[in-house]
């Protein structure tokens with residue numbers, strides 16, 4: 001009889017979004033006339049920018065001719081893409097990278113999960129609570145944890161509560177950890193980390209020979225000056241950090257699929273015997289064996305994000321979403337609801353009125369306002385009593401959702 005990976009059985013109640021989908025479907029089936037507004041799942045809604053579409057088409061055209069046909073590309077991405085990313089996205093921050101330090105992929109969800117391949121199971125892993133569920137669940141799947149307790153904490157993983165009291169920036173763990181996941185601007189809380197806060201993490205990591213996994217999927221949404229866009233803006237980070245970026249939210253690539261992972265050449269970790277090994281080389285080996293690169297037209301489309309035309313179009317769409325975020329933030333605050341985030345990230349993290357539980361608020365919002373959001377508790381026990389709204393809707397939907405919430409919940 002074939003045996004399964006039983007670590008999967010430890011996972012609690014499916015992935016958050018299928019549960020939301022089921023509740024929305026049940027509601028819509030029994031209320032077919034209700035105009036449901038979805039501000040739940042973190043997916044973009046606006047089409048790709050014209051300059052990106054043009055490059056995408058050109059990439060496809062290239063494939064139709066003998067002279068410009070492309071088969072397998074480099075597993076790490078075409079060098080022209082790596083180079084333009086470095087030049088346009090890192091050098092302006094004062095960060096120098098080599099093309100060999102940038103690995104193009106089909107998205108940062110996969111990368112942030114797959115990266116676990118190159119690390120030993122007995123590393124101690126710290127994640128935020130609430131958190132992007134992928135970090136938690138992939139560690140459970142690979143067998144780094146025991147069972148979940150009744151609160152939802154998996155034995156063996158270290159949780160760093162992000163609460164109203166600590167401004168949603170967690171304290172550095174007291175125990176020694178080997179891998180720390182950080183995500184700024186943060187999903188789900190929409191909060192950012194200051195240069196000083198990130199410096200403290202980098203200092204901790206270097207002192208303790210730990211590695212930071214820095215998820216910068218939302219860096220393009222930062223509007224305030226002085227907030228770091230990359231962990232490598234922090235002194236010493238190249239010795240201790242891997243950075244994940246994505247075209248998904250930045251440029252509307254959630255369905256197109258392209259992301260990147262940066263692993264500096266100098267970044268090392270140890271064998272059990274204490275020998276230093278390059279993580280860049282290990283990841284390179286891993287990708288060459290398990291991955292065959294992102295499709296050529298997609299990489300052409302990704303490169304177009306950095307053209308003058310492409311970037312100004314992309315910035316316009318981001319500004320559109322951030323205006324939605326402002327409308328939600330202002331509208332709900334005016335209704336007396338305490339809100340966080342929404343300034344440097346497309347998410348508003350609201351405190352449920354009257355301390356209602358997250359899922360109860362979900363049901364109330366769906367039934368009374370026909371608005372779908374995401375229960376904070378779905379991102380971790382410390383998310384209980386909070387609720388995430390996303391700014392990725394149309395302007396009309398966002399305005400209508402705010403009106404409905406104000407009507408129902410306004411003082």
Ligand SMILES: *Cc1c(COP(=O)(O)O)cnc(C)c1O
Nearest residue numbers: 107108109132187217246248259
């Ligand atoms: C959306 C998102 C990503 C992007 O994932 P892709 O696989 O690149 O689409 C990564 N991290 C976080 C926290 C996200 O919310």
